[in-house]
Amino acid sequence: MDTLNTLLLGFISIVLINNLVLTKFLGICPFLGVSGRIDMAFGMGMAVTFVVTLSGILTWMIDHFLLKPYDLQVMQYVCFILVIAGAVQLVEMYVRKFFPPLYESFGIFLPLITTNCAILGLCLFINLWEINSLIEAAVLSIGAGVGFTMAICIMAGIRENLNLVDVPKCLRGAPITLITAGLLTMAFMGFSGMIK
Amino acid sequence: MSQTATPALGPTFTAGLWKENPVLRLLLGMCPTLAVTAALKPAITMGGCVIFVLICSNIVVSLMRNLLKPHLRILMFTLTIATFVTIADLILKAFVPDMSAALGPYVPLIIVNCIIICRAEACASKNGLVVSVVDAIGMGLGFTLTLSVLASIREILSTGKLLEVSVMPSGFVPWAAMGMPVGAFITLGLILGLVNIITKKAS
Numbered sequence: 207m208d209t210l211n212t213l214l215l216g217f218i219s220i221v222l223i224n225n226l227v228l229t230k231f232l233g234i235c236p237f238l239g240v241s242g243r244i245d246m247a248f249g250m251g252m253a254v255t256f257v258v259t260l261s262g263i264l265t266w267m268i269d270h271f272l273l274k275p276y277d278l279q280v281m282q283y284v285c286f287i288l289v290i291a292g293a294v295q296l297v298e299m300y301v302r303k304f305f306p307p308l309y310e311s312f313g314i315f316l317p318l319i320t321t322n323c324a325i326l327g328l329c330l331f332i333n334l335w336e337i338n339s340l341i342e343a344a345v346l347s348i349g350a351g352v353g354f355t356m357a358i359c360i361m362a363g364i365r366e367n368l369n370l371v372d373v374p375k376c377l378r379g380a381p382i383t384l385i386t387a388g389l390l391t392m393a394f395m396g397f398s399g400m401i402k
Numbered sequence: 403m404s405q406t407a408t409p410a411l412g413p414t415f416t417a418g419l420w421k422e423n424p425v426l427r428l429l430l431g432m433c434p435t436l437a438v439t440a441a442l443k444p445a446i447t448m449g450g451c452v453i454f455v456l457i458c459s460n461i462v463v464s465l466m467r468n469l470l471k472p473h474l475r476i477l478m479f480t481l482t483i484a485t486f487v488t489i490a491d492l493i494l495k496a497f498v499p500d501m502s503a504a505l506g507p508y509v510p511l512i513i514v515n516c517i518i519i520c521r522a523e524a525c526a527s528k529n530g531l532v533v534s535v536v537d538a539i540g541m542g543l544g545f546t547l548t549l550s551v552l553a554s555i556r557e558i559l560s561t562g563k564l565l566e567v568s569v570m571p572s573g574f575v576p577w578a579a580m581g582m583p584v585g586a587f588i589t590l591g592l593i594l595g596l597v598n599i600i601t602k603k604a605s
Binding site: 228229230231232233234235238280281282283284287288291317320321322323326327330331334374375376377380381382383384385387388389391392395 | 429430432433436437476477480481484485487488491492506507510511513514515516519579582583584585586587588590591592594595596598599602
């Protein structure tokens with residue numbers, strides 16, 4: 207029961223309170239780049255969720271079973287980025303084989319998941335928070351993906367409506383998106399008192 | 403290939419400062435821009451790390467540009483960058499441990515900073531050593547200056563101080579929100595808007 211409680215709290219905290227995009231500024235590039243339409247945003251969120259889950263679990267295992275016992279933590283970053291690049295390659299091949307239309311519409315953004323800070327960021331945070339059980343690491347990884355998907359979908363919804371609004375000329379495009387994101391983080395700050 | 407059209411060094415250097423400023427004009431490297439600019443000191447440290455990594459990776463990429471296979475090049479770039487980021491991280495941990503703790507995971511996150519991969523791809527893999535180094539210095543300085551401006555605004559408004567020195571009049575009430583994520587997003591949004599106005603006036 208106790209473990210279940212910890213896992214649930216961990217999940218909620220990474221989705222809402224420590225949302226990677228809105229409080230840790232990770233994954234801002236796709237957040238600004240892909241969030242024009244809801245369906246694209248959702249597809250991107252799903253791809254990121256998959257990659258982040260896979261790489262979160264793999265990097266935790268590599269870190270605990272290989273790097274720490276042999277005192278090789280200097281190699282940490284190089285290993286992490288290799289795992290992520292491999293996972294992205296896997297997703298790319300899978301999507302190209304089974305969902306060709308989706309592959310077409312993603313274009314360059316699919317390989318760019320490799321350089322999505324949210325993924326490397328989560329692997330580093332798992333390491334930094336000293337998560338000691340594989341299940342907890344897995345739950346955090348999935349939660350990070352869900353949080354990313356949620357943030358990018360909310361943003362896409364707002365931006366679809368933003369197209370109909372008369373924004374001052376100099377603020378059109380990226381500036382107004384950033385200001386909107388700022389207001390969104392303010393809303394998410396309301397969650398911060400939820401878990402002590 | 404580099405001998406046929408070597409870009410002039412002066413324009414290459416100044417391009418990074420304003421015309422192709424990585425943050426303000428190309429919207430690259432947004433994560434560190436937003437994350438480490440709550441105060442000036444971490445922002446400058448971050449800028450220094452990025453300059454170091456950018457110069458080293460541009461040198462290496464430029465030297466091995468004729469050996470690269472197209473489908474493996476991004477992987478090679480990333481591995482080169484990861485190596486130098488590890489070096490920068492160890493140097494920070496050894497000499498300025500408090501700064502290293504304050505920056506936390508954002509130092510290793512330089513690996514996935516789009517600016518560095520973008521410069522490796524757009525400049526270093528096509529140009530000779532000298533041009534690549536000059537380009538790296540220009541881009542790195544442009545990035546650091548932008549970070550410093552953003553960090554100064556946020557630090558002054560959120561604490562009334564700049565680098566621990568009070569600069570605001572005594573009756574000033576600090577705006578706590580400027581130190582939080584909200585302040586980062588909105589300040590950067592407004593700065594980008596301002597840059598849009600300036601470029602429109604100039605053209």
